[in-house]
Amino acid sequence: MNEHLKPVYLEEKLDEIRADGHQDYRSKAVPTWCPGCGYYSMSEGFTMALNRLGIEPENTVVVSGIGCASRFPFFVNTYGFHTLHGRTLPVATGVKQANDALTVVAVGGDGDAFAIGGGHIPHAARRNVDITYLVFDNGIYGLTKGQASPTSALGFTTPTTPYDNCDQPLNPLMMLLSYKASWVGQAYAGRPHHLADMIAEAMAHRGFSYLHILSPCVTFDKTDMTYANLDVGVRDLTDDHDRTDLMAAVAQAEAKEAPALGVFFEETRPTLADAMAETIRRSGGQAA
């Protein structure tokens, strides 16, 4: 029988959710996002991933920038650092350099990541800092009420592009692949269970993992990156996609009109911590 046809009893469902344990990772603060915002899937997916991986909340640090997505640390029960616009990655790098034992997750939106903070991404990627970077791309500046972002589509009309956006949007996945990020994937807020799987896989990766999450802004974008458009637009990466093949990943990333969901690229190489350990060894010192 199709599971959707089974009756769902509220009490049973609540018990099931409580027993699962992922709600322990939620904070008492009530999220400030609009109803229907894609970011709810992010917080749900993140808590589910932490729960599944069995990471203690006290050993987790969520670092964020500024924007709707960056309010995220307040809504999870871990250590959090809500920093400055665009500076998520360097702060996260500092946290990780100070203490390898911490699980560090950097969170931001598309403006935070690719406009003001774009200069930091290649360096976090090339150093292979062992952090997970979750970028929530809604193609818009939500917190300042709907201006165009670096990922806004051509022809998109916003308060700062009243005669339509004439700037070519960036292709974040292509950027990350060319920076040699050691794990690159894409997920969609409209598929929360897949999103949770992808967050868990990104966090399990040792090295710099980048997860691009398509996440509609239900308040300021009624025409472009909507649930309706994305639901029919997205596709799954086929089973035969070779995630160790960079060029295959680039080809998938280039086909932006039908965004692919899944792991584009993955490789194992020494992390920043490994490089530090090697430097310490060469200097004749011992790790602290």
Next chain:
Amino acid sequence: MKKNGNGTDIQIAICGSAGDGTIAAGDILKRAMSLQGYKVIAFDLYPAEIRGFGKCISRVRISSDQTYSLKPQSDILISLNDPHAIPHVGEVRDYGAVIYEDMPIARVPEGGHISAHVRPAQIPYGLSIRYISEQATSSARSRNIVVLGYLAGLLAIERDGFHQTIQEKFKTKAKAIAEQNIKAFDAGYNLARGVFRLDTVAIRPPRHAKSGGDAVMMTGNGAVVRAFLDAGIETYFGYPITPATSIMERLTVEMPKTGGRVLQTEDEISAIAATIGAGYAGARAATATSGPGLALMAEMLGLGVMAEVPSVIVVSQRGGPSTGLPTKTEQSDLNMAVFGGAGDAQRIVLAPTNVEGCYKCAGKAFEIAEKFQTPVIVLLDLYLSNRYETVIPPKRNPFAPKPQKALAALGGNGPYKRFAAKPDHISPRAIPGEEGRMHTVTGLEHNELGRPSDLPEVHMAMSHKRHEKLKGALKLRDLTLCKRFGDDGPVDVGILGWGSTFGEILEAMYAAQEEGIRCSAMKVVMLSPLPRDKVAAFCDDCREVLVPELNYEGQFASLISGELGRPVTRLSQVTGAPMRVEEILQEVRQLSAKARPKRRRKKQDMGDERASEAGLP
């Protein structure tokens, strides 16, 4: 310098073109002299370009008693490049010497040879520097070492110390290189023993020969590095910028030896961001930069203040604004260090005045940053960063290690109040990894839990907390916040100074005292929060207050006169070079005359000090 009998006090200037080995020669000279127990202060001027024909000057002051700055006049000038050295002939005192090449390899245009510029009262010593170098080493590359040997011979200084220093200097190179340079040195030395003696420049045996072994030559930047290591720095982030780069370079060598981590970031924004990130995670973390880098860091400093995260930022100022004069000194970033950034972001700013001070301030900065949970800026300038002084390192590590916080029993079941109100305004600070104390810190205004809040009462209370907690820094016992020198009690002229210029100020003050002017000087090390009461008490003792500093408007003078509401006399200049003692002294003389217009005349008329006092209005 305080006058103290027949000590040695000479200054040597070596001038050449980039690539002549000018700075290297000065380096060997100061190390060799320090090794023999002399006090040494040295400062090099060099161009912003690595190659080409820019001017390099290395000045070394060698003395048996403590001195505080370079002398306005040198005793000996050595020219390795006449076009560059000719303008400096005038800085050689009467009966001082000028040493130069007397066999140029190419035709010299009219007036192009330094011998035509040596003044009648100066003593010329010409030698065939290039020829001697070629004879001794088959190469002209050791010209700088030949003149060094010649200098040592002329002054009859023991050559062992030089040999040892040359060995040390070239120890990483092939063995033959050190040997060749020693040959070059000896060739110059022997030649000088055969020429007529220079008995107008005397160097006497060092008085404190015993301390010679303990004393080390150190630059301000070197002292910062040493302090960071002694204080147990765990991680450092930096981006290359003159004149702070040498801090990162030295730390990159030393820190890994004790398990420390250094990361060269992509810009200064990342450097401070990562420093604050590491500070948040509980590590002793620091960065160093210059003015342009501090400008980029301004927003992050505000985050450090708001989120109450400790961090240490060393700023070595250079000429500005913008890219400015990257290899020249200036004190024009005071305003930015103290006030720069958005909002009411008061932070702690320490400005050491000498190399020893760099050590103390940089090491203590960690403790202070941790105690007050805030960024601490240690403000140097190029003159202080790069000048050498002999210092005697402390026998015992003077810096407290990072407190190892024990996990206290959790109080109650409520959420952790990271920004809880406390009588001293310093809240408990849990670091990631501590169970049950999860919280989020933010650059947004926040309540005691760290959650965003823009309620008026919250913003008022938290602003109050962030400002009031810093007042505790004024009660620090183990760091000199400000200090008075010279005459006690009421004086005619008080010189108020900060940073590297204080060396010249002290020299000028002692010289003024010699002339019978009642004066004293105060250095202010803590620029923010300002030790207002002590500075005010000092100013109240002075009829005239003089504030010499190396910036155009007199930024410290503005800070003081604004804070105390009293006028001060500014002595501001932006030559890119340290201030000259003579200029400060001249200003002191004028202010002294203004303070006591009748004093000298009365004194002559009556010969009675009390009468002159009585004659004052």
